[in-house]
Amino acid sequence: MTLQSLDSFCSWLAATSVSQVIQTVGWVIPAVQTVHILAVAAVVTSALMIDLRLLGIRGTEQPIAAIARRFLPFIWWPLPILLATGAILIIAEPARALENPVFILKMGLLLAAAGITLACQIPLQRNPAFWEISAGRKRVARLIAVASMPLWVAIICAGRWIAYVQGT
Numbered sequence: 001m002t003l004q005s006l007d008s009f010c011s012w013l014a015a016t017s018v019s020q021v022i023q024t025v026g027w028v029i030p031a032v033q034t035v036h037i038l039a040v041a042a043v044v045t046s047a048l049m050i051d052l053r054l055l056g057i058r059g060t061e062q063p064i065a066a067i068a069r070r071f072l073p074f075i076w077w078p079l080p081i082l083l084a085t086g087a088i089l090i091i092a093e094p095a096r097a098l099e100n101p102v103f104i105l106k107m108g109l110l111l112a113a114a115g116i117t118l119a120c121q122i123p124l125q126r127n128p129a130f131w132e133i134s135a136g137r138k139r140v141a142r143l144i145a146v147a148s149m150p151l152w153v154a155i156i157c158a159g160r161w162i163a164y165v166q167g168t
């Protein structure tokens with residue numbers, strides 16, 4: 001999509017009645033932002049619990065698979081909520097996000113964070129003891145944890161930063 005057609009798409013979307021309603025009904029944006037942030041809290045605290053266990057700092061009395069089983073749903077289930085609330089915020093002001101390099105960066109970081117979460121989860125589904133079998137695998141699990149938290153924090157920073165960076 002060229003910049004000009006993205007611009008036309010954003011102008012068209014901003015002029016639709018759905019966008020107009022979101023823009024003019026005063027409580028919609030703050031309510032949607034509140035839900036977005038609550039979902040962020042669920043995702044990031046759950047990722048933190050798993051990362052602390054992978055690092056061997058917390059929850060060591062339970063196997064990694066048990067901690068993952070408990071907290072992974074709180075990473076995956078809020079994501080559709082984030083997607084839906086994010087979409088409402090985009091519909092309200094399309095150019096603010098879609099033409100913003102920080103928003104693109106945030107989506108890239110989100111893909112990376114989802115990928116790293118899957119890299120931890122998929123082996124556990126085949127073998128619940130996967131990350132605890134050898135010193136090498138424990139090291140890889142620790143690397144996953146060390147990469148995961150900065151990614152989630154970077155996504156939060158990028159989310160906040162969208163408001164302060166001009167679109168292209």
Ligand code: HEM
Nearest residue numbers: 033040082083086087089090096097155156159160162163
């Ligand atoms: C799933 C796809 C997601 C979409 C489409 C999305 C979209 C958005 C949009 C459009 C905004 C408004 C930015 C603005 O206009 O200032 C926003 C804000 C934000 N997002 Fe997301 N987001 C998503 C996921 C996430 C995730 C996974 C996180 C963090 C783990 C996150 C954290 C934030 C934060 C902290 C803000 C700032 C909220 C505020 O200042 O009130 N978002 N997001």
